[in-house]
Each structure stands twice: as C-alpha cells, then as structure tokens.
Amino acid sequence: MNKDNIIKLLETIIHPAKDKDIVSLGMVEDVDISADKIKFKLIFPGRDPLSESLKKRCEDLIQSNYPDYKVSILEMIREKKQNKALMVEESFEAISGVGKIIAVASGKGGVGKSTVAVNLAVTLAQMGYKVGLADADVYGPSVAKMTDTEGSVPEVIMKDGGSENGGTDLIVPIERYGVKWMSIGYFARPEQALIWRGPMACNALKQMILQVEWGELDFLLLDLPPGTGDIHIALVHDIPLAGAIIVSTPQAVALADVEKGVNLFRNKNVNKPIFGLIENMSWFTPEELPDNKYYIFGKGGGEKMANKYQIPLLGQIPIVQGIMEGGDSGLPAVLTQPQVREAFENIAHKLGL
Numbered sequence: 001m002n003k004d005n006i007i008k009l010l011e012t013i014i015h016p017a018k019d020k021d022i023v024s025l026g027m028v029e030d031v032d033i034s035a036d037k038i039k040f041k042l043i044f045p046g047r048d049p050l051s052e053s054l055k056k057r058c059e060d061l062i063q064s065n066y067p068d069y070k071v072s073i074l075e076m077i078r079e080k081k082q083n084k085a086l087m088v089e090e091s092f093e094a095i096s097g098v099g100k101i102i103a104v105a106s107g108k109g110g111v112g113k114s115t116v117a118v119n120l121a122v123t124l125a126q127m128g129y130k131v132g133l134a135d136a137d138v139y140g141p142s143v144a145k146m147t148d149t150e151g152s153v154p155e156v157i158m159k160d161g162g163s164e165n166g167g168t169d170l171i172v173p174i175e176r177y178g179v180k181w182m183s184i185g186y187f188a189r190p191e192q193a194l195i196w197r198g199p200m201a202c203n204a205l206k207q208m209i210l211q212v213e214w215g216e217l218d219f220l221l222l223d224l225p226p227g228t229g230d231i232h233i234a235l236v237h238d239i240p241l242a243g244a245i246i247v248s249t250p251q252a253v254a255l256a257d258v259e260k261g262v263n264l265f266r267n268k269n270v271n272k273p274i275f276g277l278i279e280n281m282s283w284f285t286p287e288e289l290p291d292n293k294y295y296i297f298g299k300g301g302g303e304k305m306a307n308k309y310q311i312p313l314l315g316q317i318p319i320v321q322g323i324m325e326g327g328d329s330g331l332p333a334v335l336t337q338p339q340v341r342e343a344f345e346n347i348a349h350k351l352g353l
Contacts, residue, residue, distance in 0.1 A: 001033070001066060002033065003031045003032075003033060006031050006033070006038060006040070006062065007023055007028065007031060009061055009062060009065060010022055010023050010028050010058060010061075010062075011023045011024070012061070013054065013057055013058060013061065015027075015050065015054065016050065016153050016186075016187050017050065017153075017154065017156045017169075017171060017187065018156055018169075019153075019155075019156070022042070022054065022058075026043065027042055027043050027044065028040055028041070028042065028043070029041040029043055033069075036068070036069060036070060037069060037070045037071075037072055038062055038066065038069045038070070038071050038072070039071070039072035039073070039074070040073060040074075041073075041074045041075075041076055042054065042055055042058065042073050042074070042075050042076070043076050043077075044075070044076070044077050045077075046077065048207075050187050051075060053187065055073055055075055058071075058073055059071045059073060095209070095210065095214060095220070095240070097214065097215055097216040097217060098132070098214055098216075098217045098219075098220045099217060099218045099219060100218070100219050100220070100242040100243075101219075101220045101222065101239060101240060101241050101242055102219060102220070102221050102222070102241070102242055102243060102244065102245060102275065103136075103221075103222045103224050103235070103236075103241055103243070103244040103245070103272075104116060104117040104120070104221055104222065104223050104224060104244070104245050104247060105224045105244050105245070105246055105247070105261050105264075105265075106224075106226050106246065106247045106248060106257070106258075106261065107226070107246075107248065107256075107257025107258045107259070107260045107261040109140075109226040110226075111226075111247055111248055111249045111280055111281075112247065112249070112280040112281060112317075112323075113223065113224075113226065113247040113280075114135075114137065114142045114143060114146065114223050115146065115280070115323060115327055116247045116278055116280055116317065117133060117143075117221055117223040117247075118133065118143060118146045118147060118223075118327075118332055119323075119332050119333060119334045119340065119344050120221065120245075120344055120347065120348070121133040121179045121219075121221050122177045122178070122179055122332045122334050122335065123334050123341065123344040123345055123347075123348055124218075124219055124348055125177065125178035125179045126178065126334070126335075126341075127345070127348060129218040129219060130215075130216055130217045130218045130219075131178070131179045131180070131217060131218065131219050131220075131221070132173060132179065132180035132181070132182070132212075132214050132217045132219070132220045132221070133179055133180070133181055133182070133220070133221045133222075133223060134182045134183070134208055134209050134212070134220065134221070134222050134223070135181070135182065135183030135184065135185060135208075135223050136205050136208070136209075136222045136223055136224045136225060136235065137223060137224065137225040137226075138184045138205055138208075138225070140225070141183045141184050141185035142185070142327075143181055143183045143185065143223060144181070144183050144185035144186060145185070145327070145328075145330065146326075146327045146330060146332065147174075147176050147177065147179075147181055147330055147332070148176065148329070148330025148331065149174045149176055149181060149186070149330070150185070150330075152174045152186055153186060153187075154171045154172050154173060154174055154182070154186055155171075155172040156169050156170065156171055156172070157169075157170050157172060157213060158170075169211065170211055170212060170213040171208075171211055171212045171213065172212075172213050173212055173213070173214065174186065177332065177335065180214060180215075180217070182208055182209075182212050183208070184205075184208060205235070206235075206238055206239070209222070209239060210239075222235065222239070222241075236264075236265070236270045236272055237270075241272050242272075242273075243265075243272055243273035243274060243275045244261075244265050244272055244273075244274050244275065245274075245275050245276060245277075245278060245314065245351075246258055246261050246262065246274060246276075246277045246278070246311075247277075247278045247280055248277060248278075248279060248280070248301075248302060248305070249279065249280055249281045249282075249297050249301075250279060250281070250282060250295070250297045250298040250299060250300070250301035250302055251297045251298055251301065252298065252301065255301045255302070255304075255305050258277065258305050259305075259309075262274060262309050262311070274309075274311050275311075275312070275314070275351055276306070276311050276312035276313065276314035276350065276351070277302055277305060277306045277311055277312070277313055277314060278302075278314050278315055278316075278317065278347060279301070279302030279303075279313065279315070279316045279317070280317045281296070281297055281317065281318075281319050282295070282297075282302070282316035282317060282318055282319075283295050283296070283299075283316075283318050283319065284296050284318065284319040285318055285319075285320075287321075293318075296319065302316065312350060314347045314350045314351065315343055315344070315346050315347035315350065316343070317340070317343050317344075318339065318340075318343070320333065320337055320339060320340055323337070323340060
C-alpha cells in the first residue's frame with residue numbers, strides 16, 4: 001500500500017455537482033502514509049454543500065479497503081479574495097429574475113408542510129405562473145421523493161470560467177410538472193444522514209438558493225424545516241423573502257407551535273409579513289360517503305388561531321388518501337384529485353397572486 005493506491009481509490013469518488021472525480025478537480029493534496037495512519041487534505045474552492053458528504057465517502061472508502069489504518073482528513077476551504085461588494089452582487093445574481101420568494105413554514109414536524117408546498121407549487125404552475133421550489137429542509141429533504149425526481153443529478157454551468165477562475169458555478173434545477181425543483185436530496189443518498197452543525201447547514205442551504213440558475217420566476221417557494229432554529233434566522237436575514245405561509249393541523253399541540261412561527265416572522269429583527277395560515281388534515285371524508293366530514297384532529301382550531309393573530313385562514317386541506325399516495329409515488333395529488341386541486345386553487349386566489 002502506497003500513496004498511488006490511495007489516489008487511485010479517491011479517483012473513484014465523483015463530485016456530483018461537477019461530474020468529475022475529486023482528484024482531477026485538484027481537491028486532494030498532501031497524501032501521507034505512516035505506520036498506522038492515512039491522512040490527506042481535502043480542498044474546496046469555496047463553501048460546498050456537499051463537503052461533509054464527500055469527506056465521509058472518502059473516509060468510508062479508504063477504511064473499507066485498509067481497515068488496519070486510521071483515516072485523517074483535513075477539510076480546507078481555499079477561497080480566492082474578491083471585492084466584498086462584488087461577492088454580494090454575484091450572490092444575488094441567481095435570484096435577480098425571481099418575483100417573490102415565499103417561505104412555507106411550520107412550528108412543528110408532521111403537519112404536512114412539504115406536501116402543502118409541493119402541491120401549491122404545482123397548482124401555481126398549472127395556473128400559468130413560472131414557479132420554483134427550494135427544499136430547505138437539509139436534514140430531512142423529501143421533495144425529490146414527492147416529485148419523482150429521486151436519483152436526478154443537477155448539472156452545473158460555469159460562468160466566467162467557473163469558481164476556480166474567479167467566476168461563478170450555478171446549479172441547474174430539475175424541472176418536472178412545470179416547476180423547477182432544487183433539494184440537497186439530489187446530492188446525497190436517500191439513506192445518508194447529513195450530520196451538519198447549524199452554520200454548515202445554513203451555508204449549504206443558502207447555496208441551494210443563491211447558486212441556482214432559476215431564470216425568470218414569478219414565485220420561488222422555500223420549504224423550510226420545522227421549528228424556529230438557526231436555518232430560519234439565517235434565511236430571513238440573508239434571503240430577500242416577500243413573506244411566509246404557516247402550515248398547521250387542527251390539533252392543539254400543533255397550533256401551539258404555530259404561535260412560535262408567527263412570532264418568529266413578526267419579531268422586530270425579522271419583520272416579514274405572514275400571508276396566512278393553511279390548516280392541513282382538517283377533516284376526513286370517506287369516498288363512499290362524500291357528504292360526510294369527520295374531524296379527526298379537532299375542528300375550528302386553525303380559524304381560531306388565524307383570528308387571534310389577525311392573519312387570513314387561506315384554506316383547509318382535507319385528509320385524502322390520494323394526497324398520501326401522491327407523495328409516495330411522486331405524483332402530486334393536485335394533478336389527479338379534483339377535490340385537492342380545488343382546495344389549492346382557492347388558496348392561491350386568497351393569496352392575491
């Protein structure tokens with residue numbers, strides 16, 4: 001075992017966004033082998049949302065081939081110095097053609113926020129708008145699954161010679177159902193857990209929004225992770241949001257967390273408008289009893305919360321088996337279920353879009 005063996009192994013690891021191996025990209029430096037340790041530097045030309053994923057793949061590959069050795073990888077970012085004002089201008093170049101950026105948020109998980117975001121995006125596209133959606137849930141991305149785009153790998157276009165030559169690398173979103181989709185799920189295996197600290201996740205997310213070739217859009221929806229943590233704070237400060245939509249279910253425990261979401265966007269340091277509340281899973285209507293409504297999770301909770309905070313109740317989405325099946329199959333329910341499509345069209349109209 002020698003240095004060449006290690007390099008040959010690393011040549012099998014392809015950077016998904018650049019479609020080249022990490023050795024050819026000049027990312028591997030200073031390979032060193034001692035009695036019981038293999039170490040090297042993994043160099044990135046800038047902040048890369050895939051850095052942790054690539055590092056882990058390197059560790060696993062070498063460890064599986066040389067189990068008697070410890071693997072030590074020093075991850076480094078080697079950025080070229082640029083004028084700060086120019087960097088800010090370039091950062092927002094990708095979203096310069098976007099009309100409104102709207103966050104879809106929820107106080108807690110399990111309320112169907114991503115399902116609502118995906119179906120709303122497809123509904124807007126069906127109404128003739130140009131729409132994109134960025135899956136901002138970096139720890140649990142689900143948009144690829146819900147849109148039948150799992151396994152897709154976005155292309156990267158290089159402007160002005162690319163980032164290695166002082167230019168810009170832009171990711172091309174995946175298009176399906178008339179919507180442009182972007183998700184960290186396109187760059188990580190479905191079973192892979194992304195073990196990222198807050199700042200790393202925030203940087204990855206901003207790249208998923210600001211380094212994407214969105215083109216001309218009327219609306220860009222951001223499917224936020226549940227809660228009110230670091231990612232939300234970073235987004236509202238660094239992304240020019242037009243406002244937010246809050247998703248909840250009628251349950252008291254879910255509505256209690258809605259208050260946290262409302263207070264986040266109304267905080268004086270954030271101060272972003274809330275376009276309204278969407279109540280998901282409002283009632284269940286069996287196919288054989290179309291006139292019956294069963295309020296499994298309670299009734300009227302969304303309306304009470306909307307009145308309390310003086311925000312519009314944009315709509316109530318019933319529990320329909322087709323919504324669940326559509327999410328699993330990758331075919332959004334608004335394309336196949338008239339009842340669901342009507343509910344989302346009403347929501348779009350109430351948004352005043």
